[in-house]
Amino acid sequence: MSCNDCNKVGDPRYDELQVYIDSLRDKPHFESYLIAVLHRAQGLFGYLSEETMNYVSCDMNIPTAQIWGVATFYHFFNLAEQGKHTVSVCMGTACYVKGAAEVLETLKKELGVEVGETSADKIFTLDEARCVGACGLAPVMMIDDEIYGDLTPDKVVAIIKKYREKAKGAA
Amino acid sequence: MTTDQITIYINNKQYQIKKGQTIMKAADSLGYHIPRLCYHPKLSIEGACRVCIVEVEGAKSFVASCAAPVVDGMRIRTNTKAVRQARRDIVELILDNHPQDCHTCERDGNCELQRLSSSMGISERFFEGQRKHYEQDISSKSVVRNPNKCILCGRCVRMCSQIQKVTNLGLAGRGFQTVVMPAFDQGMEDSVCVNCGQCINICPTAAFLEQGHSEAVFDLLNDDSLVKVVNVAPSVRAAIGESFGLEAGKNCEGQIFASLRKLGFDYVFDTNFTADLTIMEEAAELVQRVTTGGVLPMITSCSPGWVKCLEQFHPDMVAHLSTCKSPMSMAGAIIKTYFAGKISVDPKKMVNVGIMPCTAKKYEAARPEMNTNGNISTDYSLTTRELAWMIKSAGIDFVNIKPEEPDNPIGLSSGAGVIFGATGGVMEAAIRTAYHMITGKEMGEVKVEAVRGFEGIKEAALDVDGMEVRVAVAHGLGNAAKLMDIVKKHPEKYHFIEIMACPGGCIGGGGQPYPMTNSIPLDEKSLAKRASALYNSDDANELRRSHENPFIKTLYEEFLGEPLSEKSHKLLHTHYQQRGPNGIIPKEIEPLSA
Ligand code: SF4
Ligand code: SF4
Ligand code: FES
Numbered sequence: 085m086s087c088n089d090c091n092k093v094g095d096p097r098y099d100e101l102q103v104y105i106d107s108l109r110d111k112p113h114f115e116s117y118l119i120a121v122l123h124r125a126q127g128l129f130g131y132l133s134e135e136t137m138n139y140v141s142c143d144m145n146i147p148t149a150q151i152w153g154v155a156t157f158y159h160f161f162n163l164a165e166q167g168k169h170t171v172s173v174c175m176g177t178a179c180y181v182k183g184a185a186e187v188l189e190t191l192k193k194e195l196g197v198e199v200g201e202t203s204a205d206k207i208f209t210l211d212e213a214r215c216v217g218a219c220g221l222a223p224v225m226m227i228d229d230e231i232y233g234d235l236t237p238d239k240v241v242a243i244i245k246k247y248r249e250k251a252k253g254a255a
Numbered sequence: 256m257t258t259d260q261i262t263i264y265i266n267n268k269q270y271q272i273k274k275g276q277t278i279m280k281a282a283d284s285l286g287y288h289i290p291r292l293c294y295h296p297k298l299s300i301e302g303a304c305r306v307c308i309v310e311v312e313g314a315k316s317f318v319a320s321c322a323a324p325v326v327d328g329m330r331i332r333t334n335t336k337a338v339r340q341a342r343r344d345i346v347e348l349i350l351d352n353h354p355q356d357c358h359t360c361e362r363d364g365n366c367e368l369q370r371l372s373s374s375m376g377i378s379e380r381f382f383e384g385q386r387k388h389y390e391q392d393i394s395s396k397s398v399v400r401n402p403n404k405c406i407l408c409g410r411c412v413r414m415c416s417q418i419q420k421v422t423n424l425g426l427a428g429r430g431f432q433t434v435v436m437p438a439f440d441q442g443m444e445d446s447v448c449v450n451c452g453q454c455i456n457i458c459p460t461a462a463f464l465e466q467g468h469s470e471a472v473f474d475l476l477n478d479d480s481l482v483k484v485v486n487v488a489p490s491v492r493a494a495i496g497e498s499f500g501l502e503a504g505k506n507c508e509g510q511i512f513a514s515l516r517k518l519g520f521d522y523v524f525d526t527n528f529t530a531d532l533t534i535m536e537e538a539a540e541l542v543q544r545v546t547t548g549g550v551l552p553m554i555t556s557c558s559p560g561w562v563k564c565l566e567q568f569h570p571d572m573v574a575h576l577s578t579c580k581s582p583m584s585m586a587g588a589i590i591k592t593y594f595a596g597k598i599s600v601d602p603k604k605m606v607n608v609g610i611m612p613c614t615a616k617k618y619e620a621a622r623p624e625m626n627t628n629g630n631i632s633t634d635y636s637l638t639t640r641e642l643a644w645m646i647k648s649a650g651i652d653f654v655n656i657k658p659e660e661p662d663n664p665i666g667l668s669s670g671a672g673v674i675f676g677a678t679g680g681v682m683e684a685a686i687r688t689a690y691h692m693i694t695g696k697e698m699g700e701v702k703v704e705a706v707r708g709f710e711g712i713k714e715a716a717l718d719v720d721g722m723e724v725r726v727a728v729a730h731g732l733g734n735a736a737k738l739m740d741i742v743k744k745h746p747e748k749y750h751f752i753e754i755m756a757c758p759g760g761c762i763g764g765g766g767q768p769y770p771m772t773n774s775i776p777l778d779e780k781s782l783a784k785r786a787s788a789l790y791n792s793d794d795a796n797e798l799r800r801s802h803e804n805p806f807i808k809t810l811y812e813e814f815l816g817e818p819l820s821e822k823s824h825k826l827l828h829t830h831y832q833q834r835g836p837n838g839i840i841p842k843e844i845e846p847l848s849a
Pocket of ligand 1: 449
């Protein structure tokens with residue numbers, strides 16, 4: 085096994101990542117830029133795959149166990165491929181009291197996933213959120229930047245259907 | 256009074272101490288043992304568990320004594336009602352999400368958490384916390400990971416990265432969800448783990464354990480259709496007594512041989528004999544490499560943790576490893592060929608068990624390269640701890656048993672064989688025989704002081720009848736990594752290198768008894784005591800050199816021919832692989848030159 089094995093030649097995203105890492109290489113405490121590098125990698129690939137983490141490990145000479153520690157510590161990092169849309173259900177107190185759990189259950193069933201997972205058709209990733217500041221509309225979910233309030237299971241199903249059709253139409 | 260002295264008060268008593276140390280260190284030196292958990296003197300300070308809190312006058316809250324430095328005039332209290340209560344609460348909170356199954360736990364009676372909780376006077380459990388439930392990782396041949404027992408002190412993580420430089424373990428996730436695991440949550444088997452077992456030794460609980468084989472061996476011992484053979488590694492005798500409350504450094508070989516017969520083994524052998532055999536082959540290999548322009552430096556290959564470490568982190572260097580099998584695997588090869596022939600038994604009807612200070616030996620035993628004529632050479636490899644448990648479980652009175660001798664022909668050994676167990680021992684033993692092979696003469700002084708002791712990297716330039724032989728010794732994989740850096744920069748610097756994966760060599764192996772109440776893992780004082788048991792045994796032996804062992808001579812005359820013969824090559828030598836396990840950090844690597 086050599087370093088060449090993880091030179092993902094041909095994928096311009098790795099070239100870009102490489103340029104970024106190289107631009108940091110001479111800074112003091114180069115390794116402390118790990119989070120920034122992972123951030124950039126996620127920007128390029130949408131999530132952090134084992135392959136990407138191995139690449140960063142190799143290039144920055146940081147053991148993968150440490151990279152894995154950082155990647156799993158910060159909620160921000162995605163460890164699996166993300167869907168086209170992120171559905172976040174607000175689990176803040178107000179939403180919870182007004183039935184967020186039921187909304188979440190409906191979404192799990194409708195999308196066939198658990199929290200943090202992506203649907204088989206790669207259209208939706210299901211997520212939980214802390215209070216999004218729309219308590220008046222509770223229970224609330226967000227799809228990307230859009231807020232949907234006063235939800236019932238039926239409304240949830242209808243909204244998902246709309247997104248799904250649109251995504252399929254575009255494809 | 257010099258200026259680096261300061262005055263502190265502990266529990267209202269005044270002391271003059273050196274400045275620039277932590278409260279805990281100062282207290283230790285003054286005879287106050289502050290309870291602790293995440294702290295270990297050889298590892299970086301984490302300050303995570305807060306068990307070590309003390310009261311400091313003027314401070315707003317309790318102070319973690321492992322991290323806070325002493326200051327002139329400081330008034331410290333270690334045992335007030337408030338601090339005792341707070342400490343107890345901290346330990347109770349740890350206990351809350353720890354399983355309450357002490358009576359079925361492998362570390363019952365030998366667990367730091369148990370000791371801590373009893374020293375806090377915790378007699379009831381008030382909180383019932385949320386309990387974690389994780390799958391145990393039993394994928395590895397050597398090391399079992401059980402996150403359910405983990406209290407997140409982080410000692411294993413620091414051990415694996417700071418002392419061993421393997422960095423297989425990390426803390427993944429956050430908060431209640433935090434788990435100690437290899438990268439990508441992969442099984443230990445697929446990880447970069449080298450099976451050294453040091454995480455087992457350093458863990459305060461049973462969150463890491465060896466893959467246990469004692470029950471399987473009990474089953475074999477009850478099978479009358481099999482011929483049961485066992486061999487005991489050098490360093491086991493120097494440590495097993497600790498499991499029975501004996502002082503560290505007592506050589507218990509006679510008790511071990513006697514106990515193994517009582518357990519039901521038919522032939523009780525000594526791995527020291529095959530240590531002598533390893534020296535014959537390895538010294539001959541060194542001489543051959545030096546005289547014929549072979550790959551140098553030659554590096555020892557008897558530590559299976561080190562072998563895997565080199566295969567995966569220095570794959571460009573596999574040609575440097577001696578092709579000699581380890582004493583355990585040589586024992587298996589000789590037992591299942593030469594010895595099977597002597598007693599006219601089909602090797603398939605024999606089982607051979609190795610008693611080893613090591614967890615990585617389980618991995619070595621399972622490597623197919625170690626097989627002999629299609630038979631597994633070592634059917635099971637047990638750790639010192641497992642043997643101690645079997646002896647207890649079988650009701651054998653180890654402490655008072657009458658010592659016995661091992662059986663021959665794989666019993667008698669020279670002093671060179673026994674010192675294998677301490678760092679520098681293989682080197683010293685090899686030099687004694689290589690000297691003879693090169694010069695035809697014997698060394699006057701057999702001791703090679705320069706390679707003894709616990710210095711991380713030891714070097715010596717030896718005068719072999721006018722020829723200079725330069726050697727180096729490293730123990731612990733962190734030191735090995737440093738030594739490999741030197742070798743890569745200066746390929747001509749050494750002829751011969753000994754590396755042992757564990758700090759101290761085999762005496763500090765990952766399968767050795769857990770530290771007792773009054774000692775800690777990696778403690779050099781207890782390691783030195785174990786080492787002295789081996790060096791004393793060497794001193795007391797009339798035979799000091801492997802090539803003087805009469806049974807070794809007979810083995811070559813009757814069976815092998817000479818060192819490096821075709822037969823030796825077939826039975827006693829092996830080959831290695833360049834590995835690239837998932838989760839590795841590949842450094843710049845030169846391709847292997849054919
Ligand atoms: S056995 Fe050794 S290499 Fe493997 S995880 Fe434990 S300390 Fe690390
Ligand atoms: S596995 Fe053991 S040593 Fe490692 S963090 Fe958990 S309790 Fe501490
Ligand atoms: S021992 Fe000091 S914080 Fe853990």
